[in-house]
Amino acid sequence: MKIITLTKLKKTLKPHTATLVGGVFDLFHAGHLRYLRKCSEVGRPLVVIVQADKTVRVRKGFNRPIVSEKRRAEIVAALEFVDFVLILDKPSHYEKYLEIIKPRNYVFSKETMKYRKYRARLINDKFPNIKVVFLEKDVRCSSTSFLAKQILAQRDYSKIKNPIVRRLYFLADHSKASIGKISALITLQGKIIAESDNIESKDIHAEHIVIKKAESKGVDLKKTKLYILIPPCILCSQEILKKHISEVYYLHPYGNDDGIKLLHKHGIKVKKIK
Numbered sequence: 001m002k003i004i005t006l007t008k009l010k011k012t013l014k015p016h017t018a019t020l021v022g023g024v025f026d027l028f029h030a031g032h033l034r035y036l037r038k039c040s041e042v043g044r045p046l047v048v049i050v051q052a053d054k055t056v057r058v059r060k061g062f063n064r065p066i067v068s069e070k071r072r073a074e075i076v077a078a079l080e081f082v083d084f085v086l087i088l089d090k091p092s093h094y095e096k097y098l099e100i101i102k103p104r105n106y107v108f109s110k111e112t113m114k115y116r117k118y119r120a121r122l123i124n125d126k127f128p129n130i131k132v133v134f135l136e137k138d139v140r141c142s143s144t145s146f147l148a149k150q151i152l153a154q155r156d157y158s159k160i161k162n163p164i165v166r167r168l169y170f171l172a173d174h175s176k177a178s179i180g181k182i183s184a185l186i187t188l189q190g191k192i193i194a195e196s197d198n199i200e201s202k203d204i205h206a207e208h209i210v211i212k213k214a215e216s217k218g219v220d221l222k223k224t225k226l227y228i229l230i231p232p233c234i235l236c237s238q239e240i241l242k243k244h245i246s247e248v249y250y251l252h253p254y255g256n257d258d259g260i261k262l263l264h265k266h267g268i269k270v271k272k273i274k
């Protein structure tokens with residue numbers, strides 16, 4: 001097992017051989033992966049200290065970590081270039097850890113350099129044998145804090161100028177369907193007369209549902225326009241043909257163009273919304 005206690009690690013490691021690095025590794029992302037790989041290139045065996053939940057709460061906010069320490073450790077331990085993982089449950093006891101682990105290298109990330117340099121000086125004074133290494137984190141992959149904000153961010157609908165596009169996104173964003181958050185609407189003379197998302201309890205797609213809704217209003221479907229988030233599937237395209245809708249617009253390509261091909265073959269206009 002790579003996840004190990006301090007006592008066991010002491011027995012396993014040769015002094016002044018290991019590379020040590022600490023971190024939270026909450027919502028593990030590519031930035032974490034690249035950073036730990038770089039650490040392993042500094043020297044092996046690589047020992048990763050994962051911060052305990054109680055420490056993360058204080059350091060990053062009481063809504064963190066999102067993933068528990070055991071699971072964070074499990075993910076880090078699965079990396080082939082990580083040799084040992086420790087969960088650090090006493091945040092201010094890193095000196096004790098350094099005394100016991102006796103690493104050859106201790107890696108810091110270059111963010112918040114002022115504090116890190118101060119820590120590095122303390123380590124140098126007390127442990128002249130330990131080499132403190134500063135490594136750049138790959139910020140292109142962004143941090144967990146940034147990713148968490150992205151997830152929580154609401155779409156700014158006021159920035160979407162086209163009212164039909166705005167409505168399509170709104171319906172999809174608020175869809176309760178667990179998979180296929182797709183929306184569709186039908187307009188007649190520029191006015192929305194039917195709208196829907198993919199309703200989970202129904203076996204048919206949003207575009208099929210709006211066609212039914214518009215039909216029930218008794219409008220002449222030939223004069224309507226159908227708007228969908230993605231191109232219609234083959235079944236919905238058959239329905240579009242059957243109901244004589246002559247204009248179909250979609251926002252995002254999907255990769256399966258069978259529906260578009262069928263509609264084009266029958267002279268139906270299918271266009272991507274710009």
Ligand SMILES: [Zn+2]
Pocket residue numbers: 205207208232233234235236237
């Ligand atoms: Zn469909």
